Amino acid sequence: MAGRGAWYAGWVPFVPLTIPPEDDATAPAPCRWYTVRRAELLVVDGEGDATAARLPQPHPQLATASDTEPIFLGVADAQPCWAQGVSVEAPAPPGTRWIPLLALSVELGAEEWAVAGRAVQLVEWHRTSRYCGRCGRPTIAVPTERATRCAACGLVAYPRLAPAVIVAVRREGEILLARNARFRGRMFSTLAGFVEPGETLEQAVHREVGEEVGVRLRRVTYFGSQPWPFPHSLMVGFVADWAGGEIAVDGDEIAEAAWWRPDSLPELPPPTSIARQMIDAWLGGGAV
Ligand SMILES: [Zn+2]
Structure with missing residues (x-):
C-alpha cells in the first residue's frame, strides 16, 4: 500500500x-x-x-x-x-x-x-478499530500505510479481510448449485465458505463442499477473485470436478442443492458476482 x-x-x-x-x-x-x-x-x-x-x-x-x-x-x-x-x-x-x-x-x-x-x-x-484490541486504549491512523497504531502499547492493526472460497463443481454436463438458507427468494448459487486459520485455499474448498453437501472433489483449479465488502470478504473462486458422493445437504447453511443442466437452470446470482461469472464460463464451455 x-x-x-x-x-x-x-x-x-x-x-x-x-x-x-x-x-x-x-x-x-x-x-x-x-x-x-x-x-x-x-x-x-x-x-x-x-x-x-x-x-x-x-x-x-x-x-x-x-x-x-x-x-x-x-x-x-x-x-x-x-x-x-x-x-x-x-x-x-x-x-x-x-x-x-x-x-x-x-x-x-x-x-x-x-x-x-x-x-x-x-x-x-x-x-470498528478505534480502540486497541490488546490494551483497549485509543488508536491513531498510520499516515504512510493503511493501518492503525495504538498510542499506548504500539500494536499495529491492518484492515480486516476475510478470505472465502467459492467453487463451481461440475459433473458430466451438470453443475452443482445450492440455495443458501439465508438467500432471499429462489436464487441458487455456487457453494462458498470462509477459510479457517491454518488452512490452504484448496483445503477450504474440499472441507466446505464436504461439509455443506457431502460431495468429494478432484482437479480443484483457480478461477479468479473478487473483493466482497459485506463487510470484508475476499471471494476466491475455484472450479472442480465431482469425484464421488451423492448430495446430502447439511440442512443448516444449505437449504437445497442439486445438479443442474444448462437448459434448466434456476434463478442465478447477479452478473457482477464471481459466482455468476463462474456459471457463465461453464455455460460458455470455456475455461470451466
Ligand atoms: Zn494497545
Whole structure:
C-alpha cells in the first residue's frame, strides 16, 4: 500500500493511496466523495452513467452526522477520492438518496463498484478499530500505510479481510448449485465458505463442499477473485470436478442443492458476482 505516489499518472483507473497528492494550485482536481451510511452510499437522484456524476459533494446537513474522519482512498481518473462515514440515522439531503452498495453493482460496473466497495469497507474498518484490541486504549491512523497504531502499547492493526472460497463443481454436463438458507427468494448459487486459520485455499474448498453437501472433489483449479465488502470478504473462486458422493445437504447453511443442466437452470446470482461469472464460463464451455 503506497503512502504517497505520483506514478499513477492516469494510466490505471484507480490507485490506492493513504496520503493525498500535492494540490495543483493552477488546476485543483475536484474531489470525489463517497458518503457511507452502514453499507449504503449517498447518490444524487436520477439515473447517471458514472459514479462520479452521481456522487454528491459533502452536504452541510450531514456535517453533524459524521462518525468517521474523512478517509483518503486514492486517485481515480486523476480525481482524489475520499470516504466519509455518517451515522445510521443520517437523512438523505434534498436531491439525494441512500442506495445499498449491493444494489449498485450492475449500474456502476465492476471498476467503479470496486472503489465504492473500498469506501464502504474502509469506513466500517475505521468505525470498528478505534480502540486497541490488546490494551483497549485509543488508536491513531498510520499516515504512510493503511493501518492503525495504538498510542499506548504500539500494536499495529491492518484492515480486516476475510478470505472465502467459492467453487463451481461440475459433473458430466451438470453443475452443482445450492440455495443458501439465508438467500432471499429462489436464487441458487455456487457453494462458498470462509477459510479457517491454518488452512490452504484448496483445503477450504474440499472441507466446505464436504461439509455443506457431502460431495468429494478432484482437479480443484483457480478461477479468479473478487473483493466482497459485506463487510470484508475476499471471494476466491475455484472450479472442480465431482469425484464421488451423492448430495446430502447439511440442512443448516444449505437449504437445497442439486445438479443442474444448462437448459434448466434456476434463478442465478447477479452478473457482477464471481459466482455468476463462474456459471457463465461453464455455460460458455470455456475455461470451466
Ligand atoms: Zn494497545
